[in-house]
Amino acid sequence: MKIRSIILCIYLVSRMTSFAQQPISNQLTEVHGLPSMLVYDLFLDQKGKLWLGTEEGIYWYDGFEFHGISLPHARSTAVSGIVEAPSGEILFRNFSSQVFVLSNGxxxxxxxxTKNGIIQDFKEFTRSTNGQFYFLKDSVIYTTPNPVTDSASVIWDQKVAGAPVRWLHFVVNDTLFFSEKHIVDLGDQKIYPNPFKTRATGFFENQLLQFNYANSAYFYLGINDSMSIFKDQRKTIINHTYFESTxxxxxxTRDGLSNLRKGKYRTWFSGEFVTDMLSDNDGNYWVSTLNNGIYRIPKREVYWFTGNEQILQNRHVTCVQWKDNNSFFVGTNDGKVYLSTTEGKTNLVFDSKFKEPIKQILFLNPDTLGMKNQPVWAFVGHSIYFLNAKFEMIxxxxxxxxxxxxxxANNYLFTSGDECGHYDIQSNQKTIHRFRRGRAILxxxxxxxxxYDDSLMVKTPNSNWRAVSSEQGSIVCSALIGYRDTVWIATLNQGLLTYINGRVSAQSASKDIGRGIHMKYHRGRLYISTTKGLYSIQNGQLNITNISQQLGLPQGAVPYxxxxxxxxxxxxxxxxxxxxxxKIENHLESHNLDRISMSTDLKNKYDYDENELTLGYDFWNYxxxxxxxxxxxxxxxxxDHPLFPTQITINTPLPGHHVLQMSLGNEPSDxxxxxxxxxxxxxxxxATWWFRVLVGLIPLLLVAFYYSHRIKQQKIRSLQELRISKAEQARQLSQLTALRSQMNPHFLxxxxxxxxxFILQNDKGAANRYLGKFADLIRNTLTLSSSxxxxxxDEINALENYLELEALRFNDQLAWKIEIxxxxxxxxxxxxxxxIQPFVExxxxxxxxxxxxxxSLWIRVSESHDLLCIEIEDNGIGIKASLSQKDKNKEHNSFALQANRSRxxxxxxxxxxxxNLEIISPSQHTIGTLIRIQLPNLRHS
Structure with missing residues (x-):
């Protein structure tokens, strides 16, 4: 069943579209605040905001008002070529070749x-579909991914066949630029001959086309044969092309807006000089003109139906009623009824001869009035007219x-201008309930x-007629409709009400919604035609939408x-x-408020002494x-608050955390x-927590002060002890210095x-060399011993000097080595x-x-576990043999060992x-001695 419905829908729409004369549109002019009727360019940014390039400058539209942007540095105000940078800034160009950047207003x-410096003023610039920017200046083309933040590089710096580059245009991801008689495609670096002044290109039906301004014809790129699909536009000068899809x-054009889609060609706004068009996020088309402002066309296939020979054009239609899926009745204010088909065929089927409007068309059961198995139609106007299947009045x-x-059965409820009651069709007899003007029946x-015009009367199968009222009093009803157990009541004085199980409840206080003329329920939605237009209400959510405004219908009543x-x-x-x-219902389902944008300046924190909170916001809705x-x-x-001015002032609430919520719609709703x-x-x-904590901490602070005073006294005593310790340390340093002063004369x-x-041996040469080495050694010793x-x-260098001096005394019989x-x-x-030197000595x-x-003597220096290890090893007679020597050096030996240990x-x-000092003399042999010294890096101790 769903597939059949979809196929039928597509068939009906495709059939009816061919009879469209003009789309429904809203025109925005100076009367609506448009700053200039000369609009050159339209642009929609990433947020969905609509920008206009006009004769008076650049503006953006919020759906209600136009907001201008100041241009203090401009040489001219006319603006076109609006684009957006990846970082969100708006770029545009005026007619003096100045390009501007718009950021934060x-x-x-x-x-x-560029690598050669900063350049300004460009003949043209554009942005390709892959996001790359191109700028034209003096036949040089620069490109950059973002002109606001990135540098630009040169991709073309010469004329084309001797002619200057005049225009830029992008197609998909390739950029084309044009000289006087050639086209250059940067995608493949090819140059095409172009005998025409071409400026527009685009893909259509999988072919790349170029447009010739001279005779308004399109050509395949590189081919001079005109395409027949645009033969109807040969005499029309085209200003701009918008390739919506392939x-x-x-x-x-200068004579309206034309569209070619799937072999069908349509022209709208004949006589208008159209400069640009685009489609917004809500599915609307926007069209700019050179002298009549801009138009908004709802993209939901909304058209005037005129019928064959435009028989219904500008007719006052008072009633419509579907006869079947392919045809419908149209009642007019002059008492005529037409039958129209979805193909556009329209015929007059009834004329009451009275100039009274047809108010209702009903289908009655077969067999009514003796018409066996034949439908009977009732046209309600000056009288109630009953017609058979051939539309003959019976x-x-x-x-x-x-x-x-x-x-x-044949019993009907009726209402008229002065009475209401029951009507038996078969006998043509009336039973009057009340002589009063009736407005609605159900x-x-x-x-x-x-x-009635003074009350709403209700009669159940088990009760008599009684008047029902709401909390606001008597109900003046204008329209009624029932859906399951609910009766919706449109009123003239109380908005929209419901009647459920004998109880009346208010649903919307809006008088625009309440003044209903006709109501109908369809797929969970209530539709109401009122004096202000056609509305839709989502069942259970009370989401009220003005369909007339969404569709761009003329302002005023919708009678039926x-x-x-x-x-x-x-x-x-x-x-x-x-x-x-x-399409309308799909749009209503998805629309809600997600296509409306707003930004606010609400802060996260305010001081308690701010008497008022001011919230400013930007709002746009198309x-x-x-x-x-x-x-x-x-x-x-x-x-409630009006949308304009866009500022809300709120009395400052009590200190603490708060949440501000805003709702958009016809009524507030969670x-x-x-x-x-x-x-x-x-x-x-x-009243802050820290102040209360501080007050509570005062006793604790007093206790802390007492104990801190005691701790301070203890620290003073500790410092005195530390000074005593340092004095003892200084005394030990002085002992170490004194010991070193004793060791230095011993070495001398x-x-x-x-x-x-050497002198006693009369070895003058050795004595002379020894004295030179000795002088160097004395100088180094004096320098080092002061630290x-x-x-x-420095220690190793002094040791090497000492060993060289000692080697002379040993007549080169000493072999020594320092290993690092x-x-x-x-x-x-x-x-x-x-x-180290005393141990070596x-x-x-x-x-x-x-x-x-x-x-042999070995001195090894190494590092192990963050400790410096110094080893002095010899192959001498050993400690035991040395101690056994009974000569005059015994006293010297005792002093050296004692001095080193004391140090x-x-x-x-x-x-x-x-x-740590360790002296090793292996017990298994009696020769050789190893001395090991381990110490940290004293600089970090």
């Missing part, structure tokens, strides 16, 4: 960055009537309703309408409109719904909360003895001066001096016992 000239192209009621509805589930599963017919004072019902704005604080009552933001009012300082004594030996710590590198571990940084470590004097044969002990006191 302020404009400035574009300064395009199957639809729009031509903005009976009529002579009294004028306003409405007729079936009660049972029979729902056996219950009868008659709306009818619909089936695919088409909606709307009767107006100046003709009949038809539209695609499925659905043509006259929404109202409602707001509330913290689930409180809704308050289901349509469109904007919600939390904010906070800061409390005064004496040994060195002078060696020189004396508490020296680098390991790989990767060890000698400049990183700090050691006490002359730490002991090894030479007491281990190697008395050794016969080869004498190590003092250093451990200073550096918390971090130095």
């Amino acid at each position: 302020k404009t400035k000239p574009l300064q395009l960055k 199957e639809s192209v729009w031509l903005c 009976n009529h009621a002579i009294n004028a009537s306003k409405g007729l509805t079936k009660l049972e 029979v729902q589930n056996g219950t009868q309703f008659i709306g 309408f009818d619909l089936n599963d695919s088409l909606l017919l709307i009767a107006l004072r100046n003709g009949l409109i038809y539209c695609n019902l499925n 659905s043509s719904n006259n929404y109202k704005l409602f707001y509330r604080l913290d689930e409180g009552p809704w308050k 289901a349509h909360i469109w904007f919600s933001q939390a904010f906070r009012i800061s409390p005064p300082y004496y 004594f040994n060195a002078l003895n060696s020189i004396q030996d 508490e710590l020296i680098s390991l590198q 571990a790989n990767g060890l940084d000698l400049s990183y470590y700090r050691v006490p001066p002359l730490l 002991n090894a030479l004097k007491h281990g190697l001096l008395h050794l016969e044969g080869s004498k 190590i002990d003092l250093l451990n006191n200073l550096y918390s016992g971090k130095l």
Whole structure:
């Protein structure tokens, strides 16, 4: 069944579209605030905001008002070529070749960055569909992904066949630019001959076309044969082309707007100089003109229906009624009824001869009035006329009537201008219920309703007639309709009501909605024609939508309408409109408020002493719904606010966290909360948590002060003890210095003895060399011994100088070697001066001096577990043999060992016992000695 309905819908729409004369549109001119009737360019940004380039500058439209942008640096005000940068800025060009950047409501000239500097003013610029920008200046073309943030590079810097580059145009992802007689395609770097002044190109039916301004013909790119599809436009000058898709192209011409789609060609707005067009996010088309402002065309297939030979054009239609899926009746204000088909064929089937409007058309059951198995139609106008299937009148009621509805069998309920009651069609007899003007009648589930101009009367199958009222009093009913257990009541004085199980409830207080003329229920929606237009109400949500405004219908009353599963017919004072019902209802389902945009300046925090909160907002909506704005604080009552001015002032609430909610629609609704933001009012300082905590902490602070005073006294005592400790440390340093001063003369004594030996041996050369080395050694010793710590590198250098001096005394029989571990940084470590030399001296004097044969000494420096390890090893006679010597050096030996040990002990006191001295003399042999010193890097101790 669904497939059949869809096929039928497509068939009906396709059949009726061919008879469209002119689309329904809204014109915006200076009367509506348009700053200039000369509009050159239209643009829709990423947020859905509509921009206009006009003779008076650049403007944006919020659906209600036009907002201008100041151009303080412009040489001219006329604007065109509006585009958007990836970062959100708006770019446009005036007629003086100035390109501007619009950001946060302020404009400035574009300064395009290139490798040769900043350039401004461009003959043309454009943005391709892949987002790349192109700028033309003096036949040089620059390109950049974002002219606001990125630098531009040159992609073309020469004339084409001697002619300057004049225009830029992009097609899909390739950019074409034009000289006087050639076209250059940057995609493949090809040059095509162009004997015409071509400026427009585009894909159509999978072919790339170029447009010739000279004779308004389109050509395949590189081919001079004119395409026959545009033969009807040969004499029309085309200003702009809009390629909506590969199957639809729009031509903005000096004689209207033309569209070619799937082989069908249509022209709208004949006589208008059309400059540009686009489609917005809501599906509307916008068309700009050179002298008549802009037009909005709803994209829901809404057209005037004129019938064959335009028989219904500008006729005052008072009633419409579907006869079947292919035809419908049209009643007019002069007492005539026409039968029209979906193909556009229209014939007059009834003329009452009275110039009274046809108000209702009803289908009566077969067999009525003795017409066996034949349909009977009732046309309600000056009288009630009954017609057979051939539209031959078989009976009529002579009294004028306003409405007729079936009660049972041949018994009907009727209303007229001065009486209401029951009418038996078969006997043509009336039973008057009340001599009073009736406005509406209804029979729902056996219950009868008659709306008079002073009350609403109801009669159930088990009760007599009684007047029903609401909390507001008597009900003046204008239209009635029933759906299941609910009766909807449109009133003249109380808006829209419902009647359920004997109880009346208010649904909408809007008098525009309440003044209903005709109502109908379809697929869960209630449609109401009123004096203000046609409305739709979503069942259960009370989502009220002004369909007349959405469709761009002329302002004013909609006296009648009818619909089936695919088409909606709307009767107006100046003709009949038809539209695609499925597209309308799909739009109503998805529309809500998601296509409306708004930005606010609500802050997250306010001070308590701010008397008022001012909320400013920007608002734009192109659905043509006259929404109202409602707001509330913290689930409180809704308050209404006009959309303009776009500023809300709220009395500052109490300190704390709050939520501001805003709702758009005809009525406030929790289901349509469109904007919600939390904010906070800061409390005064004496009500803040930190102030209360501070007051509570005062006793604790007093206790803390007492204990802190005691701790301070303890610290003073600790500092005194520390000073005593430092004094003791200073005393130990002085002892270490004194010890070092004792060791230095001891070393001098040994060195002078060696020189004396050379002199006694009459070895002047050796004595001379020894004295030179000795002088260097003395100088280094004096320098180093004045420091508490020296680098390991300086220690090794002094040691090497000393060993070279001693090697002379041993007549080159001494073999010594200093081994440094790989990767060890000698400049990183700090050691006490002359730490190693005394141990080396002991090894030479007491281990190697008395050794016969080869004498070897090894000094190894390495790092292990963040400790510096220094080893002094010799192959001398060993400690035991050295101690057994009974010569005059015994006293010297005792002093050296004692001095070194004392020095190590003092250093451990200073550096918390971090130095370790180990002397190893293996028990399994009696020769050789190993001394190992381990210490950290004293610089970090």
